[in-house]
Amino acid sequence: MSTRERAPVARFETRQGIRVYRFPVETFPSHYNNLYLVDDDDRLTLVDVGSRADSTRRDITAGLEEIASLWGRRYALRDVSDVVITHAHMDHSGNAGYFVQETRARVWVHELDARVLSAYEERMVVASKDLGIFLDRSGVGPAVKQQLMAMYTMSKYMLNFSSVEMADRLTDTMTIGNGYQVFHTPGHCPGEICLLVDNVLFTGDHVLSQTTPHQSPECITLFCGLRRYLESLDKIHRVGGVELALGGHEDVIPNVYGRIHEIRQFHLQRLDRVRAMCREPRTVWDVTQELFAGRLDGYGQILGIEEAGAHVEYLYQLGELTIANLDEVQRSDNPVLYYRARS
Numbered sequence: 001m002s003t004r005e006r007a008p009v010a011r012f013e014t015r016q017g018i019r020v021y022r023f024p025v026e027t028f029p030s031h032y033n034n035l036y037l038v039d040d041d042d043r044l045t046l047v048d049v050g051s052r053a054d055s056t057r058r059d060i061t062a063g064l065e066e067i068a069s070l071w072g073r074r075y076a077l078r079d080v081s082d083v084v085i086t087h088a089h090m091d092h093s094g095n096a097g098y099f100v101q102e103t104r105a106r107v108w109v110h111e112l113d114a115r116v117l118s119a120y121e122e123r124m125v126v127a128s129k130d131l132g133i134f135l136d137r138s139g140v141g142p143a144v145k146q147q148l149m150a151m152y153t154m155s156k157y158m159l160n161f162s163s164v165e166m167a168d169r170l171t172d173t174m175t176i177g178n179g180y181q182v183f184h185t186p187g188h189c190p191g192e193i194c195l196l197v198d199n200v201l202f203t204g205d206h207v208l209s210q211t212t213p214h215q216s217p218e219c220i221t222l223f224c225g226l227r228r229y230l231e232s233l234d235k236i237h238r239v240g241g242v243e244l245a246l247g248g249h250e251d252v253i254p255n256v257y258g259r260i261h262e263i264r265q266f267h268l269q270r271l272d273r274v275r276a277m278c279r280e281p282r283t284v285w286d287v288t289q290e291l292f293a294g295r296l297d298g299y300g301q302i303l304g305i306e307e308a309g310a311h312v313e314y315l316y317q318l319g320e321l322t323i324a325n326l327d328e329v330q331r332s333d334n335p336v337l338y339y340r341a342r343s
């Protein structure tokens with residue numbers, strides 16, 4: 001099951017009998033997220049809120065209806081006491097304003113992602129500048145850069161999001177609700193968190209059942225980057241007793257420890273490939289073309305160059321790649337960087 005498929009409505013129960021209901025929402029055209037309702041008989045917690053798209057509202061209503069008809073529990077959004085946003089990507093968080101403004105729920109987001117929601121317009125301006133510098137250094141060339149930047153700006157504009165004040169901040173190791181434990185797991189997103197409810201772990205986009213979560217370099221956004229991500233995988237691996245993991249997309253993860261191993265292996269293999277490519281000097285754009293030969297189109301090109309950039313950056317951080325055109329770098333303001341593997 002990919003992010004392009006709708007997971008069925010489902011009910012799970014933790015070891016202590018806390019009920020968890022999953023329902024899918026279409027957050028962008030043909031892009032599906034899982035939302036979860038956690039009912040421990042005292043508090044009702046919603047994990048993730050979906051996007052600003054009308055399809056999110058439509059599917060929340062449909063999901064609650066289906067839960068009522070399948071299991072005889074009629075939940076309403078006004079009964080939610082806590083909303084937990086796993087991270088501030090718009091498919092997980094775009095609908096936050098509804099809960100902040102229209103319900104009495106506390107709406108929680110990690111302190112490093114709160115700014116994305118509460119100063120969204122500022123963040124978009126700064127993030128697109130940082131992306132532009134990254135594209136220059138990656139060697140995409142002016143024509144492709146212009147095309148990618150236009151696509152980036154357009155996609156953010158289409159989200160139709162406006163800033164909302166986020167007062168309830170999550171930090172690592174804190175607990176919310178009835179002892180649900182927060183783990184800060186930066187990498188895919190600066191403020192990504194996992195939430196442990198009894199023996200069930202909500203993983204957002206940190207660990208997914210099928211997709212290897214997208215990576216982008218730390219030089220665009222601090223607290224992203226492959227190094228952070230791999231550390232955060234280790235962090236979750238050390239959390240004992242997880243018997244079921246539930247991601248923000250796709251299907252259940254029965255064995256989170258095994259899945260973490262697979263994702264780690266995937267990145268190690270990709271790092272090997274990048275190292276091999278850089279036996280000859282390569283830009284990040286060259287690496288992108290070789291990694292994803294002909295398979296990228298539309299916004300996928302931005303995701304692809306970010307993914308390649310994250311792997312190049314990590315090898316560079318470890319000293320396994322060096323800059324091949326240092327003289328040119330010294331002379332120019334924002335030069336293209338050529339990387340070569342240290343032999």
Ligand SMILES: [Zn+2]
Pocket residue numbers: 087089188189205
């Ligand atoms: Zn995400």
Ligand SMILES: [Zn+2]
Pocket residue numbers: 089091092205248249
């Ligand atoms: Zn996502």
